[in-house]
Amino acid sequence: MDYISTRGAAPTLDFRSATLAGLANDGGLYVPARWPHMSLDEIRALAGLDYVETAVRVMTPFVAGALCEDELRELCRAAYGRFSHDAVTPLVQLDHRHWLLELFHGPTLAFKDVALQLLGQLFEKFLSGGGTDLTIVGATSGDTGSAAIEAVAGREHIRIFMLHPEGRVSDVQRRQMTTVLAPNVHNIAIDGSFDDAQAMVKRLFGDAEARNALTLSAVNSINWARLMAQVVYYFYAAVRLGGPDRPVAFSVPTGNFGDVFAGYVAAQMGLPVARLVVATNVNDILHRALASGDYSAGSVTATATPSMDIQVSSNFERLLFDLAGRDGGAITAMMREFDTNRAMTIPADMRAGAAGLFTSARIDGDTMAMTLRWAKENGGQVIDPHSAVGLAAARELEIEDDVPIVTLATAHPAKFPDAVERATGVRPPLPARLGNLFDREERYERLTGDYDAVKAHILAEVARG
Ligand SMILES: Cc1ncc(COP(=O)(O)O)c(C=O)c1O
Numbered sequence: 001m002d003y004i005s006t007r008g009a010a011p012t013l014d015f016r017s018a019t020l021a022g023l024a025n026d027g028g029l030y031v032p033a034r035w036p037h038m039s040l041d042e043i044r045a046l047a048g049l050d051y052v053e054t055a056v057r058v059m060t061p062f063v064a065g066a067l068c069e070d071e072l073r074e075l076c077r078a079a080y081g082r083f084s085h086d087a088v089t090p091l092v093q094l095d096h097r098h099w100l101l102e103l104f105h106g107p108t109l110a111f112k113d114v115a116l117q118l119l120g121q122l123f124e125k126f127l128s129g130g131g132t133d134l135t136i137v138g139a140t141s142g143d144t145g146s147a148a149i150e151a152v153a154g155r156e157h158i159r160i161f162m163l164h165p166e167g168r169v170s171d172v173q174r175r176q177m178t179t180v181l182a183p184n185v186h187n188i189a190i191d192g193s194f195d196d197a198q199a200m201v202k203r204l205f206g207d208a209e210a211r212n213a214l215t216l217s218a219v220n221s222i223n224w225a226r227l228m229a230q231v232v233y234y235f236y237a238a239v240r241l242g243g244p245d246r247p248v249a250f251s252v253p254t255g256n257f258g259d260v261f262a263g264y265v266a267a268q269m270g271l272p273v274a275r276l277v278v279a280t281n282v283n284d285i286l287h288r289a290l291a292s293g294d295y296s297a298g299s300v301t302a303t304a305t306p307s308m309d310i311q312v313s314s315n316f317e318r319l320l321f322d323l324a325g326r327d328g329g330a331i332t333a334m335m336r337e338f339d340t341n342r343a344m345t346i347p348a349d350m351r352a353g354a355a356g357l358f359t360s361a362r363i364d365g366d367t368m369a370m371t372l373r374w375a376k377e378n379g380g381q382v383i384d385p386h387s388a389v390g391l392a393a394a395r396e397l398e399i400e401d402d403v404p405i406v407t408l409a410t411a412h413p414a415k416f417p418d419a420v421e422r423a424t425g426v427r428p429p430l431p432a433r434l435g436n437l438f439d440r441e442e443r444y445e446r447l448t449g450d451y452d453a454v455k456a457h458i459l460a461e462v463a464r465g
């Protein structure tokens with residue numbers, strides 16, 4: 001499979017090179033040159049397969065030319081063997097039409113593990129010949145950070161620098177990152193928001209001095225391999241609910257537009273998806289963009305769903321690329337306008353193109369809290385606040401009665417005990433494997449939101465060896 005940039009001016013790469021590169025050198029994001037297709041019979045044949053086999057069937061076309069099926073299977077076994085539930089991503093029924101797809105049974109208790117456990121394996125495989133030392137630089141609003149660190153801590157030929165917005169992640173999230181003391185792990189807290197951290201990461205990829213000094217790679221969902229792994233659970237869930245002979249709707253709590261874009265990819269591959277609901281918190285740029293074309297980023301509001309406190313959603317560019325007929329020049333012009341003004345209008349024809357599959361909803365804090373209570377009282381489930389945003393949007397969805405609606409449960413409630421307790425009166429305990437998290441030593445740098453300071457710190461740490 002070839003990978004092309006959404007901005008049309010970067011070299012075409014194979015899967016291995018696109019994974020190691022992370023971001024394209026024209027500032028764009030890599031996408032497959034074409035969407036692979038699965039026939040209805042091929043999708044039917046997924047029924048009864050376990051998660052690893054489903055993953056192999058769904059991902060094989062994306063890795064063609066870089067990995068054979070057996071190599072992919074071996075990496076998937078290693079990645080998903082670390083999950084605490086046999087089904088890896090089990091479905092839980094809430095009522096006659098609402099289901100939760102639990103994506104938080106990996107080592108760091110968020111959906112990020114599904115992709116990052118595999119990405120860690122891919123990095124190891126692709127770097128095993130030696131000769132390249134990767135410097136991963138990532139930004140996190142709380143969950144990507146720990147999942148990425150867990151996936152690469154202690155690995156040879158990799159060093160990771162993870163930027164998080166100081167004071168804007170939960171204590172559990174921060175400690176899951178900062179208590180990993182492996183020498184190849186570097187946590188940096190910056191003044192500012194996740195958007196500021198993400199902008200710094202992208203700037204570093206375009207910085208000639210940094211690019212000359214470092215072989216950079218990405219663990220955020222700007223890296224195509226992240227999204228590829230997330231496509232799998234849409235197939236896995238749909239087939240369990242009668243797909244492909246029964247369309248299924250998905251509601252996805254959304255920040256960087258990665259998880260819901262993976263659902264879009266599943267639909268492009270042939271999975272009958274009735275609707276994809278883009279559920280935002282009050283940082284609602286994606287809801288406004290889809291509902292009215294207003295793609296303008298205000299400042300980020302801190303909420304009880306900190307992982308979704310994002311206004312500049314990287315992966316929206318991937319959707320725009322398809323909606324613009326895969327015209328890299330048009331996307332370059334649009335993204336330039338957005339970078340200059342922090343605002344642009346999504347043209348009506350592009351919105352109409354999205355409307356066939358996507359709907360959106362903005363869920364405020366009160367509705368989120370009410371939904372946490374509803375899930376506890378009706379489905380007997382204590383869920384996390386991000387999942388509650390998704391569930392609230394799912395419950396607003398007007399759709400035919402016989403279509404099951406699956407809400408992606410993106411994090412374990414124990415990552416956000418204060419918000420869950422405030423809404424439900426229940427304080428979810430940390431699972432045993434994280435039990436001593438609050439007794440462990442923390443280590444991280446605090447830096448201002450100044451790009452040059454962050455860059456200098458990273459270069460100095462790498463030079464120290
Ligand atoms: C718990 C949780 N839910 C939802 C999201 C949103 O996912 P995405 O950024 O892929 O839209 C994130 C992070 O972004 C998250 O950490």
Ligand SMILES: N[C@@H](CCOP(=O)(O)O)C(=O)O
Nearest residue numbers: 140141142143144220221307
């Ligand atoms: N919520 C995310 C934000 C980064 O998203 P990513 O999927 O692009 O890595 C986080 O937890 O860090």
